[in-house]
Amino acid sequence: MEYFIITNNPTVKSELGGEVSVELSAGSFWDVLLAARDYVHRGHRLISHPLMGNIMPGDTPYRSLAIESKPHALDYESLTMIESAIEYVRARPARNTETPDDILSDYRLVDLNLLSNTISLINLN
Amino acid sequence: MKLEVGYIHVNDIRIGTEAKFEDGTVYVDPKALEAVVLEDERITAVAFDVARPGESVRITPVKDVIEPRVKVDGPGGIFPGVISKVGTVGSGKTHVLKGAAVVTTGKIVGFQEGVIDMSGPGAKYSPFSETVNLVVMFTPREGLKQHEYEEAIRFAGLKLSLAIGEIGRGVTPDETIVYDAPTLMEGAKLFPDLPRVGYVQMLQSQGLLHDTYVYGVDMKKSLTTMITPTELFDGAIISGNCVSACDKNTTYHHLNNPVVCDLFEQHGKTLNFVGIIITNENVYLADKERSSDWTAKLVDFLDLDGVIVTQEGFGNPDTDLIMNCKKVEATGTPTVIVTDEYAGRDGTSQSLADADAAADAVVTAGNANELVTIPKLDKVIGTMDFIDKIAGGFDGNLQPDGSVLVELQVFTGATNELGFSKLSAR
Numbered sequence: 001m002e003y004f005i006i007t008n009n010p011t012v013k014s015e016l017g018g019e020v021s022v023e024l025s026a027g028s029f030w031d032v033l034l035a036a037r038d039y040v041h042r043g044h045r046l047i048s049h050p051l052m053g054n055i056m057p058g059d060t061p062y063r064s065l066a067i068e069s070k071p072h073a074l075d076y077e078s079l080t081m082i083e084s085a086i087e088y089v090r091a092r093p094a095r096n097t098e099t100p101d102d103i104l105s106d107y108r109l110v111d112l113n114l115l116s117n118t119i120s121l122i123n124l125n
Numbered sequence: 126m127k128l129e130v131g132y133i134h135v136n137d138i139r140i141g142t143e144a145k146f147e148d149g150t151v152y153v154d155p156k157a158l159e160a161v162v163l164e165d166e167r168i169t170a171v172a173f174d175v176a177r178p179g180e181s182v183r184i185t186p187v188k189d190v191i192e193p194r195v196k197v198d199g200p201g202g203i204f205p206g207v208i209s210k211v212g213t214v215g216s217g218k219t220h221v222l223k224g225a226a227v228v229t230t231g232k233i234v235g236f237q238e239g240v241i242d243m244s245g246p247g248a249k250y251s252p253f254s255e256t257v258n259l260v261v262m263f264t265p266r267e268g269l270k271q272h273e274y275e276e277a278i279r280f281a282g283l284k285l286s287l288a289i290g291e292i293g294r295g296v297t298p299d300e301t302i303v304y305d306a307p308t309l310m311e312g313a314k315l316f317p318d319l320p321r322v323g324y325v326q327m328l329q330s331q332g333l334l335h336d337t338y339v340y341g342v343d344m345k346k347s348l349t350t351m352i353t354p355t356e357l358f359d360g361a362i363i364s365g366n367c368v369s370a371c372d373k374n375t376t377y378h379h380l381n382n383p384v385v386c387d388l389f390e391q392h393g394k395t396l397n398f399v400g401i402i403i404t405n406e407n408v409y410l411a412d413k414e415r416s417s418d419w420t421a422k423l424v425d426f427l428d429l430d431g432v433i434v435t436q437e438g439f440g441n442p443d444t445d446l447i448m449n450c451k452k453v454e455a456t457g458t459p460t461v462i463v464t465d466e467y468a469g470r471d472g473t474s475q476s477l478a479d480a481d482a483a484a485d486a487v488v489t490a491g492n493a494n495e496l497v498t499i500p501k502l503d504k505v506i507g508t509m510d511f512i513d514k515i516a517g518g519f520d521g522n523l524q525p526d527g528s529v530l531v532e533l534q535v536f537t538g539a540t541n542e543l544g545f546s547k548l549s550a551r
Contacts, residue, residue, distance in 0.1 A: 051440035051478055052408045054335055054368045056467075056516060056534075066409075081410075081444070084478055088440070091474040092467070095519035103514055106234035109271060110368075114332035117345065118408040125411060 003047050003122065005115065006039070007064035008032050011108045012115060020119060021069070032063040033089060037082045043071030046078040048118050050085035053110065057089040061099070062111040066122060126216040127305045128355035131197070131298025135224035138175050138257045144289075146296050151193075151225055153259065153289060161284050162263070167277040170264035174506050176228070176243050178255050181503035184241040186511060187537045188229040188275075188367050189282050190253055190375040193222040193290035196359060203290065204360040206341030208283045214359035215306075220293040223300075226256040226377060227289065229282035230507045231263040233275050237334060238515055239370020239537035240499075247499035250536035252545060253377075260506045261285060272333050279365055283376070304355050304389050309399065309427070316397040320430040323399050324354075324384055325420055325453070327445055329366045329373065329437040330405035336365035337374075337437075339403065345412075349404040349419035354385045362403070366437070369516045371493045371539040372465045374437055378538070383545045384433055384463070399427055404449065406442040413445050421452035435463040435542050439493070443478040454483040465490040465540035470532070491540040491548040493517070494532050501527025 004021035005012060008031065013024040025032050033050055040046065047066035051057070099107075136149035144154045155173050162171040176182045196202050199217010202209025228241065241253045248254035263281065265274045307315060328337040330345035337344045339352070339362050352361060357379055366373040385401070392398040402423050404416045424432055432453050436446040443464070450460050462484055466476030472492055509529075513522050517534030524530070533539040538546060 047410060048408045049410060049413070049441035049444060051443075053331060054329065054366075054373070054438040054440065054442075056369075057440075059516060087475070088478045091469060096513065097520055099514070103234075106271070110234065110333055110335075113272065114335065114408060117332040121345065121407060121409045121412055 002069035003066045004069055005064055005066055006032055006035055009062040009064055009108050009111045011112045012064050015112055016116065016119070029057055029061055029063040030089060033082065033086050036065055036067060037086065039067050040075065040078045040082050043074055044068050045072070045075045046081055047122060050082055051088065052114050052118070055110065056092060058092045058094045060107040060111065062107050064111055064115045066118065126353050126355045127303065128216055128358055129218045129301060129303050130358055131218065131220045132223040132300045133220060133293045133296050134299045135222050135257060137177065138225055138259050140173055140175060144292050146292050151222060151289065151292055158285055158288060161288050162281045165277050165281060167266050167269055167273055168263050168281060169266050172262045174260045176258045176260055176506060178243060178257065180243045182243040183502045183505045184228055184230060184258065184260055185239070185505065185507045185509065186230060186232060186237050186515060187239045187241055187370065188231055188233065188278050189364055190377040190537065191227045191282050191286040192377045192380050193225055193227065193286045193293065194360065194380065195220050195290040195294050197294055201359065203287055204283050204363060207338060207363055208280070208287055211340060214361055215353050215355035219359055220296065220298060222290060222293045224256055226253055226258045227282055227286045228253065228258045228260045229278050230260060231278050232511070233271050233278070233334065233367065237367050238535065240535045241537050242499060242502060245500055245502060246497065247536065249547065250533055250539040252538050259289065275334060275365065283363060304358065306354050312397050312399060316393055319395070319397040321399050321428060322388065322396040322431045323402060323424060323427060323429040324388060325402045325404060325432055325434040325449055327404055327406055327434065327436040327442065327449065328362070331408050334367045338363050338365055344405045345407050347405060349402060349416045349423065351423065352401050352403050354389065354398065354401055357382050357385055369438065369534060370537045371517065371534045372438060372490070372542050374541065374543060375537065378541060378543055378545050381545065383543050384435055399429060406438060406445045408441060413448055417445060417448035417452050420449050421456050424453050424458050425456040429458050432458055432460045433463065434460055437542055439467055440478050447479040447481045447484055451481050451483045459486070461486045461488060463488045463490065463542055463544055465542050466492045467494055468492045470494050470496050488544065490542050490544060490546060491533065493534040493540045496530060496532055499529050499531060
């Protein structure tokens with residue numbers, strides 16, 4: 001199964017861009033979810049869950065997810081999942097206006113690690 | 126499997142010169158414990174402190190909490206496949222230093238959890254305000270990567286717990302409970318008229334600071350499977366989870382799983398506690414489908430009459446929770462799900478990221494977004510530097526007088542989804 005990653009985490013692009021197709025967004029967590037929803041509307045299925053990680057959307061600014069490359073008919077499960085995720089995030093605004101660089105780096109690291117683990121499991125199947 | 130658990134009541138821990146147990150007090154030898162920790166060259170220094178119930182002490186950030194136990198008789202050792210050699214545990218005899226806990230601290234990432242207040246209004250939100258805690262502060266080797274540091278602290282905490290648990294080996298327990306988990310057929314013959322109840326325990330399994338290990342196996346690499354309840358009491362499941370203090374299961378929680386304890390109490394009386402199905406919470410959607418399919422298949426195969434499902438975490442695990450619930454219900458087996466909620470500070474937001482009409486019997490462990498004020502305490506073990514950055518903290522929450530506004534999410538164990546807390550709507 002062919003898939004690609006959409007993310008706003010630049011570390012994902014730099015660390016994984018050589019082995020998997022990465023679409024890097026310059027936008028926010030929110031923008032990545034909306035871009036994912038656009039893909040779902042065009043018939044692409046979600047491969048990973050949009051709410052990866054046990055870190056509140058209002059805390060981490062980074063979001064990465066895997067999407068199937070080839071579109072099919074609209075997948076209602078993907079649609080429900082991305083819409084639920086968008087509502088979940090909408091109800092949980094950011095708690096911090098400014099996050100220090102070292103903590104941003106930590107958020108990027110954990111996002112990258114969780115995504116890498118997910119990719120390893122995707123590639124196993 | 127039959128496991129006799131001897132509980133040795135601990136009133137205090139003292140840092141001394143000789144490891145021993147005397148009159149309810151555990152004496153630890155810091156030099157010996159230091160040697161255990163520094164076997165791992167990823168850690169260059171370690172310090173110990175004791176935090177007691179009622180003291181004006183705050184511990185933050187907290188990595189894991191572990192209860193000292195020792196295998197006194199029977200096969201295997203505590204934390205099999207991790208510290209002890211791999212070998213099936215859950216039978217024979219185990220001693221527990223009840224009332225003591227090892228609390229590991231150390232900044233791995235700036236936003237990690239959690240807070241334990243030993244007194245004041247914050248104390249009621251963590252069960253570890255009621256244990257005597259040997260707090261361990263680690264210094265990592267310069268330049269050590271976060272995933273290596275996490276692993277080093279994880280192993281160190283477990284090794285320390287084993288070393289301290291060893292002190293209880295020759296002590297006569299104050300209280301002994303025999304946990305008898307019959308085989309499938311034994312149970313069916315013994316209790317033919319009792320409802321067959323199973324427990325589905327969902328384990329966090331997403332990656333760095335989000336992992337759980339079963340006999341040393343990373344749960345994200347496991348298919349859904351079964352485990353005998355008594356194996357949990359010997360540390361078959363350990364925590365590598367450290368991002369959201371309120372609803373993660375520390376290793377202490379795994380050793381003292383209240384769902385398992387309560388089911389054992391009712392076993393043979395109001396129900397037949399058939400066994401435990403453990404399953405994971407992977408991010409890959411196909412894994413979620415596979416794991417929940419397998420859970421439902423095992424429930425059906427075991428001919429269960431009812432199932433309790435507990436989850437760990439929030440967000441995408443809510444999807445696993447609902448999948449497990451729906452699919453088990455579809456086999457004709459009713460479920461009760463146990464979860465906490467992220468319902469916003471006013472409690473009006475939808476609590477979970479997923480829902481289904483089949484999830485009509487829910488036990489809530491509380492609202493992790495509830496806002497409370499905790500006062501300045503006399504002593505901090507650790508640092509308050511991250512109190513606005515840890516999960517449940519926010520911009521400007523540290524007040525000029527030293528008090529802090531926090532959401533319940535900051536407290537280790539506050540809305541624990543095994544129900545190991547005292548939060549109630551009464």
